[in-house]
Amino acid sequence: MDSQRIKPKKVVCIGGGTGTFVVLKGLKNYSYKLNAVVSMSDSGGSNKRIRDEFGLLPTSDIRQCFVALADENGGMGLMRKLFMYRFEKGNGLTGMTFGNLFMAALSDIVGSQEEAIRQTGKVLRINGNVIPVSFTNTNLYAQYEDGHIVTEEHLIDEPEHDGKLKITKLYLEPKATANPHAIKSIKEADAIIMGPGDLFTSLLPNIVVDGIAKAIEESKAKKIYVLNLMTKYGQTYNFTANDHVKTLMSYIKIKPDVVIVNNTKFIPEIVEKYEEMNEFPIKDDLIEKDYADVVREDIVSEQIVEKSSSDKLVRSLIRHDSEKLAKVLSEIIG
Amino acid sequence: MDSQRIKPKKVVCIGGGTGTFVVLKGLKNYSYKLNAVVSMSDSGGSNKRIRDEFGLLPTSDIRQCFVALADENGGMGLMRKLFMYRFEKGNGLTGMTFGNLFMAALSDIVGSQEEAIRQTGKVLRINGNVIPVSFTNTNLYAQYEDGHIVTEEHLIDEPEHDGKLKITKLYLEPKATANPHAIKSIKEADAIIMGPGDLFTSLLPNIVVDGIAKAIEESKAKKIYVLNLMTKYGQTYNFTANDHVKTLMSYIKIKPDVVIVNNTKFIPEIVEKYEEMNEFPIKDDLIEKDYADVVREDIVSEQIVEKSSSDKLVRSLIRHDSEKLAKVLSEIIG
Secondary structure (H helix, E strand, C coil), rough: CCCCCCCCEEEEEEECCCHHHHHHHCCCCCEEEEEEEEECCCCCCHHHHHHHHHHCCCCCCHHHHHHCCCCCCHHHHHHHHHHCECCCCCCCCCEEEEHHHHHHHHHHCCCHHHHHHHHHHCCCCCCCEEEEECCCCCCEEECCCCEEEEEEEEEEEEECCCCCCCEEEEEECCEEEECCHHHHHHCCCCCCCCCCCCCHHHHHHHHHHHHHHHHHHHCCCEEEEEEECCCCCCCCCCCCHHHHHHCCCCCCCCCCCCCEEEECCHHHHHHHHHCCCCCCCCCCCCCCHHCCCCCHHHHHHCCCCCCCCCCCCCCCCCEHHHHHHHHHHHHHHH | CCCCCCCCCCEEEEEHHHHHHHHHHHHCCCCCEEEEEEEECCCHHHHHHHHHHHHHCCCCCHHHHHHHHHCCCCCCCHHHHHHHHEECCCCCCCCCEHHHHHHHHHHHHHHCCHHHHHHHHHHHHCCCCEEECEEECCCEEEEEECCEEECHHHHHHCCCCCCCCEEEEEEEEEEEEEEEHHHHHHCCCEEEEEEECHHHHHHHHHHCCEHHHHHHHHCEEEEEEEEECCCCCCCCCCCCHHHHHHHHHCCCCCCEEEEEEEECCCHHHHHHHHHHHHCEEEECCCHHCCCCEEEEEEEECCCCCCCCCCCCCCCCCCCCCCHHHHHHHHHHHH
């Protein structure tokens, strides 16, 4: 027996969207004890139906985390593919994801959505835990600089108003209570990874849950913020790197220990495509001494991913690279 | 190395409905090489939607066989439960079974329904093979003694006409070609088990597929017919045991080697419930010498199963007992 044996470090990823997917997919190959704290305020498409017709909380973000952490070996690759599958046929089925239906059926069988989520992790033999940030049935609200208020996550994500407007306040109504497992995992973590991902619809919807910001502030973990690659119309229009960090710091009252920024240039043709949608590469105006550390690395995927209607996961052309990002993160976490 | 090692006997069960479920569930605990040859002409409910909206062949009978043969240990019990699950919520989802949606999604992912069925068996770690009798997109037709013809399996099963009418001819239109794997499994079998189950909507829909009757006739296997317990209104109204065997023998041109008949009495209160639906215990008028063997045993489940709308499997009150029937079968098969 080796009493000096090193315990695996506890790493918590906070988010829920494609960005968290990329982080988890990369880090699952390292020997960390991985926990994903995932937002539960999605409201679009499949989620809306899970909420309205099944009376359950939305599970699309959870589904993505499961796919990221799922065992890909042997027959399990197929279950993983099924979990990503979106029905394109069937009256009333088109647009529904298999993964969400799987969790809805399981919730009915085992009696609660919380237990269903736990069991789903077992079925997919995930390497880590997927922890819903809250089980409160709540809605996300955003107030903009002109004073108007928008509710429902998908309308914040894809605004029907002028997307250049700044969000001045993000909150949940009714107030959401944090899942005790989320609080515990944050408090006990050696490292907390925030982002990448949509600031106002993936990362901050976790942090505005009662108790989560406080847990992050009090945690002794190394707090790492992975900056996005592009601004997002409707959320972070014209935001520089500094704007991102300042916004995050207005929701948690401490500085992150490390900010990870990409330092490679993008292919002009792809940048042009983004510009058509009013989205731009984030300008790196971070000043080293403002934070404990700014890590600048090539963390961009070389792969050019075409858009597809059948899989929400492949909708960006400029994306973080799972392996590159995981390598940088592992060097920071140790 | 032991060259005298006994190879497991090859057993083929032909059918598809609840009766086949009971046989498979019992026999999976024996060391046989089990093959289920399953009808593909279901047309009601979930099946109709799988046919019309997904352009796939109906899979409800296959689903039941998967559930019967599925690994029930460890985490697998949950997958088995999911496979039985029928949605009771969700616009356009109510009445759909999870198992059928699973196979529909998988058919799209792997490119064919045949491959999807094979892969499903792997995911559920079934003990045996589930072999669709045919991949021809066909419909079941029944002609009655008054000359009128009904199409679609569910209208034969639950007739809108006088259910006392005898079916004089059962056929598929267009003609269905047998799945070569079904033919092979029947030809190589040591034992073929036909029934129990609805004669005209579970057992015979397999036998009217081109090539299946001939394969049974030519097979050197011991042919075992497990008689039903009750007559069925619309199919076998007033049929005696002898009527059942004679009907089967009009579709396969040989006698079965063994007929298994239940010899216990039923609880009068339950029989009365059946009588209200014009269904009666089958009168045993079999004469020993007419067949190679008539085996009379207690093969009835003591369990009284209440009806439930959520699970097609538990709709009979008088049912065969999996374990008792498997024991009797194993003594015959050897």
